[in-house]
């Protein structure tokens with residue numbers, strides 16, 4: 001196997017897994033809001049909401065403190081009986097399952113197609129056989145998920161579907177932008193997402209009543225905003241339903257508004273990087289690449305390859321080699337049913353989740369972000385290529401007994417590779 005571990009060479013520039021970019025204009029806009037004295041939810045949030053809603057073809061946007069809060073608010077607004085079952089893909093971020101649990105509902109974990117990392121119709125039907133009142137659909141990595149087919153497979157109308165679009169601002173499903181397809185779509189503006197603010201989220205919807213309700217429930221469910229201290233503002237409010245503290249601030253919105261100006265350019269750069277990876281890694285045996293959708297648009301929030309046995313490499317070995325060359329990688333995601341808390345609190349479908357179990361050990365996300373330069377992509381690809389070529393050469397059947405006698409086998413060498421990034425994997429959304 002390939003694993004001749006070398007110390008990072010001086011000339012090798014580190015390639016972090018993610019590098020959030022905040023434009024100078026966004027920094028200026030944020031400090032302007034801070035100096036203005038009005039920094040909570042206000043007119044800047046309203047303007048940002050309208051911009052994002054327009055971008056995704058929805059009538060309304062409701063800004064939130066995070067993507068997870070957006071999911072919790074949307075799921076709570078379904079008004080399901082406590083303990084009702086909600087389908088949640090097991091190959092997703094834990095924040096989505098927490099949101100369902102915090103809303104007093106029970107996630108039913110859905111297995112995934114090992115080719116896409118997302119539930120297919122068959123897995124959705126199997127999970128829904130356990131009973132489902134609603135479902136989360138995740139567009140993993142920015143790949144459009146077939147929302148209509150999955151809802152039909154679950155036997156649910158689109159107004160029982162909440163989309164986890166944390167990776168999917170800029171994703172299109174056929175002719176429709178993600179954000180205007182189901183009842184409620186939840187975005188994240190977390191630091192590493194494709195429209196980074198640092199923290200923030202949004203629900204987009206065409207349902208006016210839902211939007212009005214989310215505007216209340218994101219701010220303690222107060223009937224009016226009592227912190228409107230302008231002349232004529234009132235201190236009087238009442239509360240008629242459960243509320244969260246999950247509003248977006250005008251500081252976040254001001255950053256988002258400036259960042260949005262670069263969004264189309266950033267997305268084009270992500271597409272270029274994905275195409276470059278695809279071209280350079282295409283012929284490597286055992287390195288299976290993510291597919292671009294036949295129609296619609298992939299947002300390329302992630303570039304997750306699958307490391308198969310044909311490569312002669314194990315995913316952790318390849319991650320270790322890249323790490324030795326100062327290249328960051330990650331894994332999206334550790335399946336939820338591998339985590340003790342979700343095993344205790346979620347329903348697992350009959351027959352388990354074999355697709356996710358098979359996929360997880362192969363998954364490896366390579367760096368992809370607008371600031372990533374071509375030469376960095378080329379360096380990542382060169383190291384992956386060298387590793388595969390060498391691993392396959394070393395893995396050829398050994399006819400002499402020398403290697404075996406010395407203990408110098410591929411498996412032995414793999415086991416000795418330091419897993420420098422092990423503890424970080426799967427922790428970052």
Ligand SMILES: *Cc1c(COP(=O)(O)O)cnc(C)c1O
Nearest residue numbers: 066067068093095166188190429
């Ligand atoms: C990031 C992420 C979330 C949560 O977003 P936050 O803004 O970090 O709360 C939800 N789902 C997925 C798939 C994510 O990657």
